[in-house]
Amino acid sequence: MTAIDRPTHVDTIIVNSSQLLTMAESGGVPGGAVAVKDGIVIETGRTEDLLRIYPGCPEIIDAGNQLVMPGFVDCHTHLVFAGERSGEMEMRLRGASYLEILKSGGGIHSTVRATRAASADELFDAGMERLDRMARNGTTTVEIKSGYGLDEETELKMLEVVRKLSADHTLDVAATYLGAHTIPSETDRNEYVRWLAGSSLETFSGYAEFFDVFCEEGAFSLEETEFLLEAAAQAGFKLKVHAGQFNDLGAARLAASMGAVSADHLENISDDDLDLMAKAGTVAVLLPGVPFFLQSSIYPNARRFIERGIPVALATDFNPGSCPSYSMQMMIALGVFFCGLTAAEALKAATLDAAKAIDRESETGSLEPGKKADIIILDVKSPGELPYYFGTNLVTKTMKGGILL
């Protein structure tokens, strides 16, 4: 049992779990309970102990022998955009080539066009609905990237929408500036990179905590990525990198050497780069919904990371082109089925290590005294049943900062 300065009373005790997974310790506490006051976790322990310590607690939530654990942290999303692309998905599945899809108005540039054309209110309303859907699926903290503007006006519009979502939605939101998502089709490459590394950083430094670069063939080279990350670090941003999704350009090594918080995707990465990530403590963010949605057989191999002690996080990558799934539960199933994670590892990857990937581990991702009461109850008995009963929403209750949603 753990406690911070034990108060005389608490607001809420969640009791009678099948297991309480705090993520602070390995394994679950059978029949475990958690006491909450002012939106903060006060204490975890056995149901009978917490009921004895805090008699007369006004709200007792009976978990009914279901699993209780921290809410999911979705640490990599592109949640703000206009224009869904399910038609493009169907074209691709019927064998349309990349060029045919581009010609028919598909691809990332179609999202850029739609996002530029959309009003801030439209983007905000769609963002609120998407966050609601994520909350219903057990997510309590969401990272959101810009990057469908690719010009000052629209990147600003996106980041203002992210700021408003953060202020207005119950979920916590972390903002990432991803002007370096791709080169806009109408702009000179060098000019765009200079803008990204120059005045754009001043414009957006108050809006985003993280700076991210898509380092990939067709997007930004390793040299450009290094140039951009250095400028962003100078400007006070924490760093993230899209690394090794399709080709190993060395971006994971660069992320490690520059002290990036995370390197994301990582389907294609060398052992040497892994060793450097381990040394630097870079979090590996795996996004298995992308190969699934694109019917690729190349998933990131989580065992290579875990063997080296690299923290592994899971995220949806929620975006209209390569993974439009709201569900961290689905990512857990894919992580277990195709990335080599055990169920217990996958749950930690979806909570505590995902919080590390957005530098939020001091406030969420585990049920420890002093952290936010971000708690979910799921209609399963044990971690293994989460991937087992795949493809649906097993969450029966979501609590965010002590408030039941």
Add this chain to the structure above:
Amino acid sequence: MTAIDRPTHVDTIIVNSSQLLTMAESGGVPGGAVAVKDGIVIETGRTEDLLRIYPGCPEIIDAGNQLVMPGFVDCHTHLVFAGERSGEMEMRLRGASYLEILKSGGGIHSTVRATRAASADELFDAGMERLDRMARNGTTTVEIKSGYGLDEETELKMLEVVRKLSADHTLDVAATYLGAHTIPSETDRNEYVRWLAGSSLETFSGYAEFFDVFCEEGAFSLEETEFLLEAAAQAGFKLKVHAGQFNDLGAARLAASMGAVSADHLENISDDDLDLMAKAGTVAVLLPGVPFFLQSSIYPNARRFIERGIPVALATDFNPGSCPSYSMQMMIALGVFFCGLTAAEALKAATLDAAKAIDRESETGSLEPGKKADIIILDVKSPGELPYYFGTNLVTKTMKGGILL
């Protein structure tokens, strides 16, 4: 617009869909509506027309620009059993061999042991919960097979539980006798086959509408399957066959030649057998959750069936060993991503053609006058968005026989 003897009033009109998919016609009716009386679909058409025809209708359900379609028909499940096997799943994923899993008490025989040991009440309670979960995910009719008893006492217990589920649960249930699931480990093979084709048929003829055989190496040979199906047909059962899941033993051809209602699985099947199925009108039931859950790359190719005009149905195969998913929405996503179905075809496969696979197309599977008002509303605008937003539950309302669940 279609109508049966138009009544003076109706009980309920569901209005303002993004599209109404009746499944009776191809394509959706934008803004379509459906009128319901006494649990039966009376008429479908445009919202403004139905509101004009039936003024003063006491219940108007606003679909809020969401998709309205028939409830899902899950036409192949093994829903009644005791003992979940998520531990075995984790062993398998960590590389345990089939023999190691058997030695540790896993495999189908572990489910048989647990089901024999469970009381009818325990099986019933678990069955009710599972049907509730399916209903929440939009399923309104479920086929359930016996086959974890493999002795008279337990097969009877299972079929009595199925009968009680059918009587007590809001969902409709179709019962299938699957004593021919595998050979029980303690029994002489020939003796078991004789019992199956003999006295067992009399015992169970009042309990099940369908008789099913698992024709596969390690289960029943083609000759045994033929012998069993002939006896079952004589005894008045309609026929189903598990065919070509791992090996092509010719069971699909046999199913076609014997007038079986469906042949199920069909990963491995010859063109000749397909032609015979087309001629006979045998429904092809595809179960893509199984290769997904077993991480097999061999999915059934729906295009081979559709090209020949064979009705294609989707089902979960819900069972503890090879696919514990409650979600027809997940099967639709897998059918689109890995079996070559278009989204529109997948929705038909999950409704009207699934109803055909259990001989229920006269009462459910489409929104046509005279059929049951089995209707779901989903938080999407178009069929393509169902697989697109994969991995979660998009159903916002389920109506069964005119009653909102």
